[in-house]
Amino acid sequence: APVAYPSLDVPNCLGEYLETLEKTQLRIAETEKYAHVSFFFSGGREAAFKGETRVLIPSPKVATYDLCPEMSAPAITDKLVDVIEKQEYDVIICNYANTDMVGHTGVFDAAVKAVECIDTCLERVVTALMKVGGECLITADHGNIEKMKDAQSGQPHTAHTTAMVPLVYVTARKAKVIATGESSLADIAPTMLHMMDLAQPKEFEGKSLVEFL
Numbered sequence: 147a148p149v150a151y152p153s154l155d156v157p158n159c160l161g162e163y164l165e166t167l168e169k170t171q172l173r174i175a176e177t178e179k180y181a182h183v184s185f186f187f188s189g190g191r192e193a194a195f196k197g198e199t200r201v202l203i204p205s206p207k208v209a210t211y212d213l214c215p216e217m218s219a220p221a222i223t224d225k226l227v228d229v230i231e232k233q234e235y236d237v238i239i240c241n242y243a244n245t246d247m248v249g250h251t252g253v254f255d256a257a258v259k260a261v262e263c264i265d266t267c268l269e270r271v272v273t274a275l276m277k278v279g280g281e282c283l284i285t286a287d288h289g290n291i292e293k294m295k296d297a298q299s300g301q302p303h304t305a306h307t308t309a310m311v312p313l314v315y316v317t318a319r320k321a322k323v324i325a326t327g328e329s330s331l332a333d334i335a336p337t338m339l340h341m342m343d344l345a346q347p348k349e350f351e352g353k354s355l356v357e358f359l
Contacts (some may be wrong), residue, residue, distance in 0.1 A: 156189025158349040162337045165195040167344065169236040172229060176218035177205035179241040187239060199235070201225060205243065212256035216263040217244035223267040229272040237338070242267065249291035252302025257291050274314050281317035281341060284355065287331055313355060317341075320359040329355055 164171050167176040170277070173194075180202050183233050185192060194200055206214040219242050226240060248260040249262050268284065275282055287308035296303045313334075315323050332352035340354035 152260055158347050159189040161188045161195045164237060165197055168177040170197045171237040173239045174201040174222060176203040176243050177220060178247055179243040183239050183241045200258055210251050211247045211253040212253035215248045215256040215259040219244050219263050219267050223270050226271050227274045233278050247289045250304050252304040254294045254307040257294050284314040286311040321356050323355055324357050325355045
């Protein structure tokens with residue numbers, strides 16, 4: 147059927163580039179965000195790259211996610227900590243779904259529980275990474291849960307926001323994030339490559355957002 151915009155080819159995306167370098171990679175998420183770490187993250191490619199492992203954790207079967215605000219974040223974290231401690235992969239891509247999905251419900255108390263859960267999960271992941279000399283970037287592609295009420299109407303806010311998103315770099319190295327208002331998601335992959343001391347391919351138009359001191 148006719149479409150307004152044709153799909154774009156994404157040559158040499160991060161996953162493909164890691165494949166050419168013979169690096170191992172893990173993609174992990176629960177059902178609600180699994181496509182985001184697989185199909186979408188691979189530029190519209192269904193099949194896994196060589197050296198890529200995909201782990202799908204089932205999302206809870208509830209009517210609305212405010213009834214289970216942690217969703218499957220603890221189970222994802224259990225798996226993450228296990229593979230981090232075993233040092234099985236060069237790169238791990240993970241998506242936590244609950245802060246977005248619970249944000250869409252507009253239920254404030256559930257949103258608080260969702261954020262508290264993610265705080266606990268990230269602490270476990272970071273602790274595991276520090277034990278094995280790893281490091282990580284924590285970010286998002288949009289806002290949501292930080293705005294649970296519309297200031298003008300007083301009604302619950304259930305949509306994504308256009309707020310700028312944070313970028314947190316966790317490392318034992320002496321470094322700093324140099325992101326500015328002009329930084330974008332296109333800079334994340336170049337930053338990851340810089341962290342791994344890998345050359346940036348010509349297809350990557352962004353820039354590294356970290357500086358080593």
